Amino acid sequence: MNGAPPLKIVLEGALLAAGGPLDLARLESLFDATARPSPEALRAALAELAADYRGRGVELVEVAGGWRLQVPQRLAPWVSRLWEEKPGRYSRATLETLALIAYRQPITRGEIEEVRGVAVSSAIVKALLERGWVRVLGHKEVPGRPALYGTTREFLDHFGLRSLAELPALAELRDLDTIGAELYGAPGA
């Protein structure tokens, strides 16, 4: 072997061998202390890789757990046939529960029910816990000490997000005070 392969090739190999996200620290650790690339060099090489993959069957994305190589969405019609069945769709109840946990964490089951206006079945919470998207962050210091739920890094990775800040923005709540005025004339003295 004459000379080390280009940095981006080493990163490509490592990301593919890992089969999941690798963060900067993990990527750095692939190199001897004496030959360790700077974070800037790593980022530059990752950017090069991302450019190389344009139009290919793979893309580089940054998620909560680091950088991940993934097969892009436009290939899903073919690639998803590798598995006999389409992954199950999640029910609206599950998605609404997950959305409340994601946007409102830490949140108790009672608080979720209050917003949704209906009971949240244990099966839904259990499924989200088992899926690894949700975990118990602690317990609220109120009677019954209900569990406080939050989302996991796995949730972010699964939905291709780097952080909760990347969740689609919630709609604005509009002011209620004005209605009272319209209804009753001048607000109470």
Add this chain to the structure above:
Amino acid sequence: MNGAPPLKIVLEGALLAAGGPLDLARLESLFDATARPSPEALRAALAELAADYRGRGVELVEVAGGWRLQVPQRLAPWVSRLWEEKPGRYSRATLETLALIAYRQPITRGEIEEVRGVAVSSAIVKALLERGWVRVLGHKEVPGRPALYGTTREFLDHFGLRSLAELPALAELRDLDTIGAELYGAPGA
């Protein structure tokens, strides 16, 4: 979507998503009957891919189970550190194979492949046998008389277990994740 992506790009995506070997029949099955490429076209596209990967961090090889993407050996000095680090790790495929043998023994390679959805390479089984964690218990009386794998005393010793019954139940998975995250920071990929 306007027009299907080139054949080789679809194959690239499928091979990367499968993470294990895919044979010609499997590759063909990714396409609608009306748009199914001929074996010759598939082979030509695979040859193109193999050429694209010259000098890259991935290579296409033909193995018993079909075609497989693998990370070339010349990247070993860097890539092997992924598993060599303090919490040294086997590849996802190896760990999943070991887990299935531990929890579902006695089990054949075919049964492992059925659950994992992709072929299990001989290298993985060999590594686990060499490590002394897995052994052949016998042969299943079905065509081909496949070996039945189970775990060893050494396996139990390594994990500090007195018996398989002490293996944690799947339900404990989330708790352990939480504990692991607290102790070690975010778990690796």
Add this chain to the structure above:
Amino acid sequence: MSLTVDEPIARVRGEPFAALPADLYIPPDALEVFLDAFEGPLDLLLYLIKRQNLDILDIPIAAITAQYMDYLALLQELRLELAAEYLVMAAWLAEIKSRLLLPRAPSTSGEAEVDPRAELIRRLQEYERFKAAAEGLDALPRLDRDVFAAGAEWVESGTVRTPPRVELTDLLAALGEVLRRAELHGHHHVAAEPLSVRERMSRILETVDAVRFTAFTALFMPAEGRRGVVVTFIAVLELIREALLELVQHEPFAPLYVRLRG
């Protein structure tokens, strides 16, 4: 949700159904899936409001209450089981309506009078936000559905001398991952079997022979107690079911023997 009027008269469960409440635009054949279609009373109210292109901040409470009650009446007529939440909402709507109809009481405490609809509007808005958020979440490209983790095999080379360490958590995580994928993509329902049975199956396979018969009773260790005996028994049955073991009895009431199949 787009529910339109297709047929003025329809059959519900085979019965002609003509007496639709006024302002009810849901086709009758959709009524049976009513409870599945709506996520709860707030969802139903939002639908009623949106259908008339009304703003949440400006809901005509009397009209909406009337429509809501019509739905409940119809559902009860169809004997569909109503979640309690729907009835609670009905009571609440009725209360708001009555408070709006009553003359405004003179302010005694000096506090601003609160619009009785305010809390309803707040909850409707709040629910609407998260309903939209759930749709937004569902639209995100998701692993295993829209995008797929890309990986390539790493054939372990001779350069790694120290064997990788594996923690129990790694093993468990790997199992969780593979079972999750199996469930996601197919019908490989991997039943949780007691591990003690699996382990016993391995032990029995080690002790029995393909040529020589082993006494059935020799497989049991009475010292293990009742539970141990049961575990062994289940393990033997499982091995027989999987055609790994053969159970032989030469004549009725004679001792049982086992041997490896083949």
